[in-house]
Amino acid sequence: MAFWAAILWALLASVLGGLYLLGAFRRRRATEPPLDKGHIPWLGYALDFRKNSAEFLKKMQRRHGDIFTVLIGGHYFTFIMDPFSFGTIVKASRAKLDFQRFAGELVARVFGYHHSENDHKIVQVASTKHLAGDGLAVMTQAMMENLRTLLFHKRGSREEERPWQEDGLFHFSYNIVFRAGYLALFGNKPGNGPQDKVKATEHDLSQSEELFNEFRKYDRLFPRLAYAVLPPGDKMEAERLKRLFWQVLSVKNSRQKDNISGWVSDQEQFLAEA
Template sequence: MMMSPVLLLLLLGLLCFICLRRKRRPGEAPLVSGWIPFLGRALDFGRDAQAFLQEQRRRHGDVFTVHLAGKYLTFILDPLLYPSVVRQGRQLDFHQFADTVAPPTFGYPPVRKGFPGLSEQIIRSFQLMQGEHLGVLTESMMGNLMLVLRQDHLCAGGGGWTSGSIFDFCNSVMFEATFLTIFGGPERGRRHEGMEDMREDFQRFDRMFPLLIAQVPIGLLGRTRAVRSKLIDRFLPDRMSSWTGTSQLIKTRSKLLEQHASLRDTDKGAHHFAILWASVGNTVPACFWVLYFLLRDPEALQAVRQEVLEVLRQSGGEFSPEKDLALSREQLDSMVLLESSISEGLRLSSASTNIRVSQEDFSLRLNAERSVSVRKGDVIALYPQSMHMDPDIYQDPQSFRYDRFVQDGRVKTDFYKSGQKLKFFLMPFGSGTSMCPGRYFAVNEIKQFLSLVLLYLDLDLQPGQNRVSLDYGRAGLGILLPNADVRFHYRLRAASQSPAE
């Protein structure tokens, strides 16, 4: 009986896969493969990355290589080994990975090809989110948060309770306030029209973001290309030229992009759209998690609210629900309990992967006694969530403890594993050259949002809801989304209320 052509091709493909399947070489880390061509163990990783990696850790130790979606990632899970990877700059490169995945994800041409010097100029532009520029951004963000909160929420309900969902609430406030701070407002009026539609389109794109980063062609993702094009159109130069109050970051980047005549207007718009995603893609879920954890812990809620009020009083200010509030950068820096609550929320919800791509075959020295052989093109991956959930570092790591990062009234930075002090103990923003350049602004705007919400609003979770958990669909990409939204209600606080009321 003759074999059908289709079956013959399948058998030949399987035979090629078996023959070409990667084999572990001497000196290399244990290899975790899969029987599914190309995907490897991607499905297992996607279901629950933390559980999958901990299982491999039990089997193979702290260093092992996993075949994921056509790539080989060598995971290093011992945080005591992290410094060796972070300081290895010559043979391990972050920008190669970013330059490969970001352009097709956001829809602009590769920057390092055909645009000499542009990549380095863009990287330097991020300094405009730090130092003295951070103070300007912080002041602008405070005004925009007050604007959105005052008009949309502080006057709602006529003094009674208003019902809502925490993620939707955080998203509606933070998305627009951040947009106004980074990109500016319309030529007339203070708020852009169509912001709700834009936010919904952004969420549609964001749901496909993990697949785009995994380099799934956008043409296979339904209406994602059309949604992305609609978002990019919001940032075309002719439209942005009439906006007022635009941040120095965007002004500078716009000038850099204008210097290259071969860049189309849609390419420039795509670059700005990428900044929008970087600005809100992780801060919105971070705000959700910290606010959710605080509402579940009355002691934490009272302590943090009391701290914000005390900072106000120490500077001679008093809170009044009828008056807009301005918190300075120095005041925000002094709120150690609030900062600890944010750090704890980030510890519990972040699942970023620190990526480095090997530029050649070489032996990576991990410590004085240990090294591992790495092939050119392989990825070295640090997965800090394994450290964040380590009971040897954090007692009862699954629990939210608002004061975990406070010691003697100051920010705590001493954490240990196996009796050794850790250089890296909390890594929601990456490390080394891959560390998020907007991390200071991100923490400040989360502080601002939470300070204003706790001061101006009484909030309470609606009863009868199950606890939400992490959705691992974005594992490796930053702050995880909740697997469901949470219902709550809120009302304007009275000026005479004490923190405990």
């Protein structure tokens, strides 16, 4: 009898210890934002967040205000809904708030990339060189040229006028800026003669449009992917899209382009030499 009692006590202690480590007994402290764990143990609001993340956050904001913490799939996440508060939080010292560990886990989850200790330094060096001063002027010029191509290029023969197309302002801006940024960073298809350049431009327009459409699919999945609450079907779609992006943005493909940005080429070189 004493033996079975010891087994039961050990089992109970293990269960309680596991629940404690999972944060089941967590309570809001005096200096913390509102805490909402939902009604389902461990899962919390995972199902609500999976169903419609935007509406869920709006509902929590109406209930708790601009800053709140919720339980989603065994993890506690604090959301800050007021964009004017971001600057203060980002500038906080690492002793209070360190993004590196979380960023590493997030990048691995959403892009399948496991960073090394030198990655941050490589990005910092390339960004200082190409996203500031003279380097930024070069990048800005490339961006402007691609914006001009996207906005004013007419498909078809010169005699044909492209018909007007109506679109929402957000989608139009998102489309143009994404495609111009992609072409400015990862280059253009080579074209030797005038005819080749026309075909190369058409290819850039078509390929960037296709990539944008695929990225929009990924963008819609991103919030739930980041919090690991995607259903199986959407998770398979996210994996397909990640493989597509890895292929399109691979070093092998980038070396076949002209006008690739120094920000990208330098990082590729640094990583190859690391």
